[in-house]
Amino acid sequence: MSNPFLSIVIPAHNEENRLPPSLAKIDAFLQAQPFEAEVIIVENGSGDRTYEVAHDCARRYACVRVLQTPDSLRGKGLAVKHGMLAATGDWRFICDADLSMRISDLTRFLPPESDGYDIVIASREAPGSENVDEPKYRHFMGRVANFIIKIAAISDYEDTQCGFKMFSGAVAEDLFAVQRMRGIGFDVELLFVAKRRGYAVKEVPITWYHDPYSTMRLWNDSINLLRELWEIRRNWRQGVYG
């Protein structure tokens, strides 16, 4: 297959249970679309059979392939960068393994809806969005994180952290080449650099179905996010992003 229209990049860490049902939904959706697509699973740092399960899925679905980051250290940012730069689609979509939005909503991130935009991000806070089954404490933590992100790095968005983001191929090549953050600060970093580059970003309100299983480590990931926010500012001052 040469240069598909769409690449879906799925970061996967300890996802042996959630990957198979999500890939079944994604494959069924893609089968019904008029365009070519590839799905790239990027695993790292798992303590379970995620990598083997991903390969089982790749054998079942022709559009799926599996990558691992070189040093097998964990990190969502590391995995997404690896997958996005390996992808060749005209449009490239980051997609959490739990698929906590309706797969049919994917068309809202593609032309004609994305016409005139370089990046289309899902938002759980924009008018028209909905949170299904999200516990109050999780929502509160998300709001605190957003408050800190606004002060420290970028104040344009109510939700930088949602795991569904579309990039045009050219913009993905540009942004992911300079992305440095290995953890969950990578979304902020991408949007921070995108703003400085003048890329046009669209927010799409989505219905979010909360999945109680989480690969996040509350304390570690929060501390890492703070550190990465600081690193983003330092990198910018030092001209790292060009």
Ligand SMILES: Nc1nc2c(ncn2[C@@H]2O[C@H](COP(=O)(O)OP(=O)(O)O)[C@@H](O)[C@H]2O)c(=O)[nH]1
């Ligand atoms: N490759 C990789 N993926 C990760 C890592 N941490 C989280 N992810 C993926 O990031 C996505 C979001 O994680 P999830 O546990 O759903 O986060 P939550 O929705 O915020 O609770 C999932 O696809 C995870 O497998 C990591 O260290 N490496």
Ligand SMILES: [Mg+2]
């Ligand atoms: Mg999730």
